[in-house]
Amino acid sequence: xxxxxxxxxxxxxxxxxxxxxxxxxxxxxxxxxxxxxxxxxxxxxxxxxxxxxxxxxxxxxxxxxxxxxxxxxxxxxxxxxxxxxxxxxxxxxxxxxxxxxxxxxxxxxxxxxxxxxxxxxxxxxxxxxxxxxxxxxxxxxxxxxxxxxxxxxxxxxxxxxxxxxxxxxxxxxxxxxxxxxxxxxxxxxxxxxxxxxxxxxxxxxxxxxxxxxxxxxxxxxxxxxxxxxxxxxxxxxxxxxxxxxxxxxxxxxxxxxxxxxxxxxxxxxxxxxxxxxxxxxxxxxxxxxxxxxxxxxxxxxxxxxxxxxxxxxxxxxxxxxxxxxxxxxxxxxxxxxxxxxxxxx
Numbered sequence: 231x232x233x234x235x236x237x238x239x240x241x242x243x244x245x246x247x248x249x250x251x252x253x254x255x256x257x258x259x260x261x262x263x264x265x266x267x268x269x270x271x272x273x274x275x276x277x278x279x280x281x282x283x284x285x286x287x288x289x290x291x292x293x294x295x296x297x298x299x300x301x302x303x304x305x306x307x308x309x310x311x312x313x314x315x316x317x318x319x320x321x322x323x324x325x326x327x328x329x330x331x332x333x334x335x336x337x338x339x340x341x342x343x344x345x346x347x348x349x350x351x352x353x354x355x356x357x358x359x360x361x362x363x364x365x366x367x368x369x370x371x372x373x374x375x376x377x378x379x380x381x382x383x384x385x386x387x388x389x390x391x392x393x394x395x396x397x398x399x400x401x402x403x404x405x406x407x408x409x410x411x412x413x414x415x416x417x418x419x420x421x422x423x424x425x426x427x428x429x430x431x432x433x434x435x436x437x438x439x440x441x442x443x444x445x446x447x448x449x450x451x452x453x454x455x456x457x458x459x460x461x462x463x464x465x466x467x468x469x470x471x472x473x474x475x476x477x478x479x480x481x482x483x484x485x486x487x488x489x490x491x492x493x494x495x496x497x498x499x500x501x502x503x504x505x506x507x508x509x510x511x512x513x514x515x516x517x518x519x520x521x522x523x524x525x526x527x528x529x530x531x532x533x534x535x536x537x538x539x540x541x542x543x544x545x546x547x548x549x550x551x552x553x554x555x556x557x558x559x560x561x562x563x564x565x566x567x568x569x570x571x572x573x574x575x
Contacts (some may be wrong), residue, residue, distance in 0.1 A: 287316030355573025357568030
């Protein structure tokens with residue numbers, strides 16, 4: 231992508247008002263996806279895929295944190311029984327432990343009830359293909375509904391993924407073979423990287439089905455995915471997967487917003503689903519209650535949240551996934567990227 235075209239993309243996105251403020255004011259700048267309600271769960275369309283996903287998704291890392299495997303399985307099945315159908319996971323979570331536990335939980339007919347997503351780290355065709363097959367075995371499934379390139383956090387990641395012999399070749403081959411239905415990518419570092427990934431994909435004649443990124447009350451102020459990337463996804467009909475609504479509890483440490491307010495803010499955006507960490511039945515109940523009682527935030531409520539979080543958010547202190555490498559699994563484990571990329575971190 232040329233420097234000129236990249237700057238044009240940035241100029242176009244920065245001209246868009248903050249999404250949450252735009253809806254609260256009742257404008258149609260960004261339209262929230264139409265919801266359907268079944269039981270006590272709300273569902274939104276996943277971009278142009280024709281799929282509907284639950285307003286909250288079950289975070290894959292958190293369901294691998296329980297000491298006993300049976301507790302993880304209980305949480306997963308309780309979430310599905312309550313109507314949560316979006317399952318998040320990743321090849322590297324707990325060295326594959328999260329996928330293994332989810333695979334066991336999806337036995338006995340539960341697999342048919344969910345939209346299953348997982349992620350791979352490989353940047354080479356060989357590494358990506360191997361990881362895809364490992365994911366399928368662990369998850370005990372023949373097909374992954376949404377496969378995503380994980381941790382697209384470096385400006386060179388798109389070039390590696392779409393290069394000759396890169397990971398995208400393996401992902402497309404898996405899709406052709408019926409192992410994968412839809413394709414997306416994730417990242418938590420900087421909106422510039424997301425925009426470059428979208429642009430490189432377009433240069434290669436490809437449009438992603440879904441994109442995952444941090445969307446929270448602090449992101450609105452600092453290196454904002456909401457401000458720069460969200461309008462592009464909505465315009466292109468790409469499913470929006472919100473994550474880090476509470477910044478893995480970092481945002482809560484600022485004492486500027488409550489867990490419920492954090493969830494409500496992310497739900498108020500045009501997210502297809504808000505992926506959140508649920509590591510206990512108590513947290514599951516709390517999140518289900520938020521969905522059950524969800525109402526669009528008013529302009530005054532949005533303004534209040536943004537005012538309360540502005541100072542704390544200004545330098546990214548509570549979004550360490552943007553400003554440090556503490557959340558960058560592939561930086562600590564470069565071998566995950568593939569043999570050609572392994573080396574000093």
